[in-house]
Amino acid sequence: MAKYHLAQVNIALAKGEMDTELMNGFVSRLDEINAMADNAEGFVWRLQTDDGDSTAIRIFDKPLLLVNMSVWESVDTLKNFVYTSAHVELIRDRQAWFHKFVDAHQALWWIPVGHIPTTEEAKEKLEYIQENGSSPLAFHFGKPFSRPE
Numbered sequence: 001m002a003k004y005h006l007a008q009v010n011i012a013l014a015k016g017e018m019d020t021e022l023m024n025g026f027v028s029r030l031d032e033i034n035a036m037a038d039n040a041e042g043f044v045w046r047l048q049t050d051d052g053d054s055t056a057i058r059i060f061d062k063p064l065l066l067v068n069m070s071v072w073e074s075v076d077t078l079k080n081f082v083y084t085s086a087h088v089e090l091i092r093d094r095q096a097w098f099h100k101f102v103d104a105h106q107a108l109w110w111i112p113v114g115h116i117p118t119t120e121e122a123k124e125k126l127e128y129i130q131e132n133g134s135s136p137l138a139f140h141f142g143k144p145f146s147r148p149e
Helices: 021-027 030-038 075-084 087-092 119-132
Strands: 004-013 043-046 065-072 106-112
Touching: 004 075, 004 119, 030 043, 030 087, 065 075, 065 119, 075 087, 106 119
Parallel strands: none
Antiparallel strands: 004 065, 004 106, 043 065
């Protein structure tokens, strides 16, 4: 049995408030995609409000900077959800709703099974990647690191 799960955070700077016409194509898919994640193989946990999504959670000073956090059994189960489910449609169309990021916008890291990552932890991992690049402490899909022994 694995002793570690994979935590992930990704951020995106929205082009408008969630209740605007501009963001409707994204917002209209949230319930569907969140339910798909909740039922995906390898899914463990995701950051959410009582309404079931995380679009109202702000962990940065920019009001339109959205955060998504989740925990998965492995890199492969997360990658499978992100790139082989309907979720990939949101990635494909993201330029319609989100500004292009030049800084780190994703971080993955290993956590002990049962640990729920905090938003502060997520901010630290994003900052780490921005300053140091990918390493066993925080990485991205392009350069993943193996689960600790």
